[in-house]
Amino acid sequence: MKKTLVSALSAALVIGAASTTFAAANPFSDVPRDHWAYDAVSQLAADGVVEGYGDGTYRGDRNITRYEMAQMVGKAMAKGDMSASDRALVDRLAAEFADELNNLGVRVSNLERNADMVKWNGKLEYTYTSERVETLRDSGKKRTNDDNLLFRLEPSAEVNSHWHVNARLDAETKMNKDAGEAGSDKVELKYAWAQGDYGDFQVKLGKMELLSAEAYAKPGALIFDHHFSGAEVSFGKDLRVKLQAGRISDEELTDPANYQAAELMYNGRLTGGVGYYRLSSKNYIPFTGGKEQINIWGVNAGYSFDKNNFLSAAYARNNNLAMDKKYKKSYQVSYDYKGANPEDRGSWGAYVSYRYIAGAALGATTDGAMEFTKGVEVGTDYTLFPNVVLSAKYFRGKDLNPRVIDGQDKVSKLFGRVEFFF
Template sequence: MKKSLVLAMAMALGVTASAYAANPFSDVPAGHWAYDSINKLAAAGVIEGYGDSTFGGDKLMTRYEMAQIVAKAMAKGANVDKLAAEFADELDNLGVRVANLEKKADNVKITGEMRYHYVEHDGVDKDGKDFSYATQLRSRIWVNGQINDDWKYTGMIENIQDLKNNTGDETTKFQRAYVNGKLGGLAVQAGRYHAKWSEGNVYDNRVDGVQVAYGKDVKLVAGYAKAANKDGISTSTSTGNNAKDTYYAELSGKVENLSLAAGYYKFEDVKEKAGVDDTIWTVAANYAFDKNFKLGAMYLNGDKDKYNGDDDGFVVTASYKGAKAAKAGSWGLVAKYYDQGASTYIDHTMNGLADNDLFNTTEGFKGYSVAANYTFAKNIVGQVEWYDLDQKEGNKDAQTLWSQVVFTF
């Protein structure tokens, strides 16, 4: 946006100054239409010029520069709730908390999401179970509460209605309950939360655990948890044994347009066969060619002696744009290629049939997926995905068409 647009904030922000200073900018003469507004914001310390005493009103601003202006306006007590929400990520990088803005409205917020999905598969499993299609309606209600300036609570109730064959089957579960806060320089998360490890190529499900994170530009996350199997059941239930442990650590950073990440995950008794452990490590690189196109690659390695076939794998991802719930008409495309041995994943993020009884889960899979998403109207987003996957060590294959519409409120 042009820098001159911030002049409209002079009245909207309600920023006041005890007295106007002398004209601080040589390129804004006394007769300029924005003279009073610029002086008002400058006197309040919300805007600054350049080292040559110019304002540069025709220059384009970055989101970071705009976030700095919002941060200064917040410090002056201005009402900038909407701007703070828009620039929340940039404000967080500046160390500016926006939780106090939430508390002005209400200490507890309730939001929701409803998703309808329909999926078709080509194939049946080894026991003859029909995987031809499935259709569900999923509703989620989120509760967010501010405990104090440093801690907040998040909970989520989920209802799933199975619409296949008009059986009327449904389940309602309390799927999330966790707190986030700060202890010294560490960010802490504890309870039942969602874990998406290594972009979901290793694990994408809920866990019961605790994790700590440190750093911003270079971030280290480490934690202990009890993982779930692919059906979302804790290991103590799925294996019939005592609950087993999962340890994990992730390191990430960014150099200009290049994002780098590494992960380490040690699982115990989480595969379908009790007594099987797995240790997985990953490295990944993602490069943003511009604001629309990104290309990424990930290498994964697991415990070969626990499973048949390859002990490693890789995933390549290309993405263009992306649907945004708040912006009607926005859209995106994603294409992926997978080649993963069974020891490189526990609960894969994708909606294909590779991590399913159709394939022997000790064999691994390879193949590709393509997806498209589109925002039909504000907070209404549709997505279609196609998967064509093969068993790595066998001759089974599967094709999957997944579609969904998500409503958020």
């Protein structure tokens, strides 16, 4: 490589980085003022990127070694006021001379930073569930078991100092079904969204997780534990406002629902909030007496007695359902004790909750209690090894489905899960 080429590349870097015209004195006797690279060489010398030779010459027409080029690249990397295009050029040069830089003991920090811009998290998860229904109509019992294995990847990539993009990719297989059987295997891009963070203001765009405000309690969300496509804006610190708008789709809905929501939450030792959720879809007409719209109001509150003990309650109501008023509400009361930390071996937690999951719970967390049921749910989790967490839940109650004799069908569910985080 010719030194003249190096000068051209270096000049581009310096011109892009400097905010003023070159004014540094030229220390090299063999670079005259009328030389095309005079300004660049002078500034490079002033910045300490090039040193020349002991006799005061630059020798720009001389072939240089990769070792000498690596020295200049390493010094250029130390400059902190480059434009994005110049920084990209330095990074490409650093990649080319990585071996020489390592031999020189130069840490290629920019390359490492770029590599760190994409981070991967994920887990391998095995879940076993067993649902049981006891009916008085025919004195029969029905049991449904399910074995599910899930592999999840969650990449996050930095765009700039404020924005990054996130995704979740799930690959699932039903271990109690034969390969190729309908519903046995599924690979899905679950979420993909861009997120901008500006202090206490945050914006999200794309397909993302939808958790209603009361989901901070151990049993999970009372109204929504689902996903939606659209936009979310939130702002505030202890008192935080969240606004959402978009569409909710579901395998059971042929016509996705338009969705808007607003939440106000206060987080502290005393936690509380209110939420309003509006959905419209032609699929709702059979359940709303001819209306396409559903409106749900929710309130929640919680209190931390100390770092280990937490009591919470949530209530929601859907006034648009063409059903008896007892089916329009949903509520839960929960007591949480401690909690398993995946990184802390031996940590554990437990909870007990009474849950009433009916018409205001359009997509509640149903690891324990099922849709249109009421009863007691208990659960526990334990970190067996670092990043290996065991959890179990048990629910027992009665069916609330208005199509059966109310309260006459007994239901129960056993839930077990092991998660390997990475």
